[in-house]
Amino acid sequence: MIDAETAGVIVMLIGFYGMLTKENLIKQVLAINVVSIGLVLFFVGTGYVEGANFAIAPNENMVDPLPSTLMLTTLVVDVAITSLALALILRMGREEI
Amino acid sequence: MIPLIVALPLLTAFLIYLALPIGLRRIVKPLFLAGIFSPWFIFLILVGKSHLSEVVGGWSRVSGIEVAFDFYNVYFILAELILFSLVSLYSITYFKHRSVEKVYVLMLLMHAGLLGAFVSRDLFNYYIYMEIASVSSFALTGLSEEKGAKGAAFKYLIFSLLASYFFVFSIGLIYLKTGYLNLKLIGENFTPSRELNAALGIAFTSLLLKAGIFPLHFWLPDAHSKAPTPISALLSGIVVKAPLYGMLMLALTFPLDEFLKKALLLIAFSSMFFGIAMALLQMDAKKLLAYHTVSQLGYILLGIATLNFYGAIYHAFAHALFKGGLFLSVGTLINAQKTKNLKELTYRHDKILMMSILMLSLAIGGISPFIGAFSKKQLLNGLVGCELFYLAGIGTLVSFAKLNYYLLTPGKAERGDSLQRAVSITLAFITLGFGIYFLPELSLKNDSLNILAALILFYVLKKMGLFRIKMKAKFGKLGREINFYSAVFALLLLLFLLKLF
Numbered sequence: 001m002i003d004a005e006t007a008g009v010i011v012m013l014i015g016f017y018g019m020l021t022k023e024n025l026i027k028q029v030l031a032i033n034v035v036s037i038g039l040v041l042f043f044v045g046t047g048y049v050e051g052a053n054f055a056i057a058p059n060e061n062m063v064d065p066l067p068s069t070l071m072l073t074t075l076v077v078d079v080a081i082t083s084l085a086l087a088l089i090l091r092m093g094r095e096e097i
Numbered sequence: 098m099i100p101l102i103v104a105l106p107l108l109t110a111f112l113i114y115l116a117l118p119i120g121l122r123r124i125v126k127p128l129f130l131a132g133i134f135s136p137w138f139i140f141l142i143l144v145g146k147s148h149l150s151e152v153v154g155g156w157s158r159v160s161g162i163e164v165a166f167d168f169y170n171v172y173f174i175l176a177e178l179i180l181f182s183l184v185s186l187y188s189i190t191y192f193k194h195r196s197v198e199k200v201y202v203l204m205l206l207m208h209a210g211l212l213g214a215f216v217s218r219d220l221f222n223y224y225i226y227m228e229i230a231s232v233s234s235f236a237l238t239g240l241s242e243e244k245g246a247k248g249a250a251f252k253y254l255i256f257s258l259l260a261s262y263f264f265v266f267s268i269g270l271i272y273l274k275t276g277y278l279n280l281k282l283i284g285e286n287f288t289p290s291r292e293l294n295a296a297l298g299i300a301f302t303s304l305l306l307k308a309g310i311f312p313l314h315f316w317l318p319d320a321h322s323k324a325p326t327p328i329s330a331l332l333s334g335i336v337v338k339a340p341l342y343g344m345l346m347l348a349l350t351f352p353l354d355e356f357l358k359k360a361l362l363l364i365a366f367s368s369m370f371f372g373i374a375m376a377l378l379q380m381d382a383k384k385l386l387a388y389h390t391v392s393q394l395g396y397i398l399l400g401i402a403t404l405n406f407y408g409a410i411y412h413a414f415a416h417a418l419f420k421g422g423l424f425l426s427v428g429t430l431i432n433a434q435k436t437k438n439l440k441e442l443t444y445r446h447d448k449i450l451m452m453s454i455l456m457l458s459l460a461i462g463g464i465s466p467f468i469g470a471f472s473k474k475q476l477l478n479g480l481v482g483c484e485l486f487y488l489a490g491i492g493t494l495v496s497f498a499k500l501n502y503y504l505l506t507p508g509k510a511e512r513g514d515s516l517q518r519a520v521s522i523t524l525a526f527i528t529l530g531f532g533i534y535f536l537p538e539l540s541l542k543n544d545s546l547n548i549l550a551a552l553i554l555f556y557v558l559k560k561m562g563l564f565r566i567k568m569k570a571k572f573g574k575l576g577r578e579i580n581f582y583s584a585v586f587a588l589l590l591l592l593f594l595l596k597l598f
Contacts, residue, residue: 005273012266019259019583023576028255035262042266046273067272070221074265077228084232085254088239092247 004045011038025092029085036078043067043074098143099164100153102174103213103226105135110205113198122198126189129201133185136212137178144171150218163218163279169349172410173215173342176417179527180334181208187425187520188327191432200240207233207331214339220268220278223346224261227307227339231257234336238324248575249319255579256316259586260306263299264343270296284350291598294354298593300347301357306586308340310398311368313589314391315582318375321387322437326428329383333390334421338413341397345409348401356596361402366485368395373492377499377558378566381437382427385500389461390420392493399486400476408476411535415472418531419460422524426453429521430504433513439500443508449518453525454504458497460528462551463490464544468528471536487547494551499564502555 002010015038018031047064055065109132113125143149143166152161166174185204192200210230217223235257239250272278274296275287287293302313309317321333353361372392379385393416400409430444431437444451460467473490477483512518558564572578 012262016259016583016587019255020580020587023574023580025251025576025579028576028579032255032258032262035259039262039266039269043269046269066278067269073221073225077225077232077261080232081235081254081258084235084239085251085258088235088247088251088254091239092251 004048005042008038008040008042008045011035011041014038025089026086029082029089032085033078033082036074040071040075043071098139099149099151099166099216102136102139102143102216103209105139106132106205106209106212108132109135110202110209113202113205117198125198125201129198129205130185130189132205133181133208136208137182140174140178158279158282159277162222163281164216165218166216169345169406169410170215170342172414173338174212176338176414177208177211177215177335180331180417180421183520183524184327184330184421184425187330187517190514190516191325191327194240200237203233203237204331206230207237207336211335211339215342218280218346220271220280220283221265222278223343224265224268227343228261230336230339231261231307234324234328234332237328238320238332240328241323241325243323245319246323249316249323252575252579253316253320256313256582256586257307259583260303263303263590264307267296267300267303270299280346280350287351289352293351294357295594295598297347297351297354298357298597299590301344301361302586302590302593304340304344304347305364305398305589308337308344308394308398309391310364310394311371311391312364312585313582314368314371315578315585317391318384318387321390322381322383326383326424326432329387329428330421330424333387333424334417337390337394338397338417341394341401341409341413344398344401345406348404349406353404354597357593358402358404360593360596361398365395365399365402366489368392368398369485369489370395370492373489373496376496377492377563380439380564382431382439382442382500383424383437385439385496386420386423386427389493389496390416392489393420393461396473396476396489399480403480405476405478405480408472408478411475412472415460415468415528415531418524418528419457419467419469422453422457422521422528423461425517425524426450426457426521427500429513429517432517433511434509439503440506441508442504443506443510444504445507446510447512447518449522450513451504453518453522455501456525456529458494458501460525460532462494462497462547464494464548465536465539466529466532468532468535470540470544471532474536491547491551491554494547495555495558498551498555499559502559 015031015034047067049063052061052063053059055062148167150165152163207230210226213226235254275283277283306313369392372388376385376388397412460469463469463473
């Protein structure tokens with residue numbers, strides 16, 4: 001079995017492959033979203049501790065909560081930028097695509 | 098105290114949107130100006146003290162976010178404040194949109210984002226604030242009515258986003274290896290390893306893409322030349338400095354690998370010359386300035402690669418002032434004469450803009466007593482390959498000889514807006530003032546030799562017909578262009594990883 005970090009990196013590379021090969025602008029936006037999903041998976045994986053409990057205060061042995069919290073922020077940025085990218089594609093109209 | 102410098106513009110951005118639904122449209126403009134100018138108070142209170150740092154909310158350094166105000170960022174913040182103050186005055190007469198408050202709010206967000214990135218000493222916090230600034234810049238670039246502006250904004254967005262994700266990935270690797278995000282704690286606790294080296298390689302490559310340094314410059318000329326003029330000044334002047342500040346912080350925290358230093362030096366020099374060569378071929382006034390940004394960013398990277406942080410910081414400061422000024426001055430001409438073609442533009446009838454563009458051209462060429470002379474002198478400390486450095490200086494002067502030559506030829510005599518002209522000349526005098534403050538001596542002999550060499554070279558190039566070459570667009574479709582340049586980024590990333598891991 002591979003761990004979550006490796007899986008995350010692989011998903012990121014799949015997204016990057018999409019950036020390299022797809023000509024359609026909307027597909028490129030989707031490809032970059034795949035990169036971001038891979039990144040989230042990678043980060044969540046870095047906080048994972050084998051056999052640990054969830055991260056609520058009086059726990060002795062718990063997973064590292066910080067990476068997951070960071071990813072919440074990244075996801076927010078991601079949503080904002082995806083919507084902006086799609087809006088730009090709409091505004092470009094037919095002539096430029 | 099330090100976090101307030103970020104909080105004030107954010108607060109006013111929020112208040113503007115609160116004021117609209119209750120019918121207080123007339124206070125939008127005062128609120129906007131208040132948001133832009135209020136960080137000055139915090140700055141003036143803090144500036145006398147040295148080495149300030151604090152953790153937001155009084156947490157311990159391990160769990161909180163540290164912000165600082167010291168030598169390494171004071172000049173970035175000062176340049177940011179000067180540029181934003183002047184550009185905000187400029188944009189009041191420039192933007193005539195129906196819903197102009199959108200532009201104001203986005204500019205305030207950019208202001209807050211940049212200030213936040215510059216005070217931050219925490220990797221993730223730095224990334225978030227840089228992202229806030231970038232998202233506003235994408236939207237502001239896309240606001241331009243010019244043909245192709247939306248495409249340029251899209252290209253800027255995609256590459257900046259790709260770079261951000263890889264940067265965050267490298268932050269993740271650093272966190273995995275050291276257990277901290279705070280730069281000071283990382284610096285105290287890390288042990289050198291292959292993984293850390295690889296993380297640094299990824300971080301530097303992605304920041305190079307975000308800054309727009311050759312060979313990862315492809316989004317920059319389009320985005321910077323097609324954005325509305327005040328936004329171009331901000332993008333070229335200060336937004337591209339945020340990634341460079343990140344590189345500076347990384348270089349201060351980690352000892353850089355020998356290969357990485359050599360590679361950065363090579364990239365810096367090639368960026369300097371590539372920018373100049375492309376600028377010489379441009380007939381579009383704003384694109385010429387945008388290519389000069391690529392070249393000048395090479396100078397700043399040179400300072401980072403040779404670990405000459407003083408040089409890098411001073412040149413970043415100088416570049417923000419003169420490039421912002423150049424974009425505003427040339428943009429005022431473009432705005433009045435409704436063309437971007439150098440052959441049709443002229444400043445002959447307008448003595449104020451003529452003076453301002455001439456002064457700023459001398460500043461970017463490194464002629465004393467302007468600030469460019471001082472920062473270039475700082476960059477020369479401990480540098481091997483001085484000849485190349487001087488050559489790049491002459492190249493810059495040649496290209497600005499071209500700009501001024503074409504602007505001198507007579508054309509339509511239309512004056513621009515008087516406030517816009519006043520702002521342009523103010524920036525020119527600020528570069529002169531700081532130049533005299535830092536280095537109050539003239540080096541007449543060197544400078545006149547440089548200018549003479551540049552003029553002769555310009556004449557020869559003009560006779561050879563270099564300026565008649567027309568550049569054609571290489572890619573039919575935007576999608577294919579993005580594919581190609583992503584591949585360039587992938588190759589550079591791979592090269593760094595293979596060498597460093």
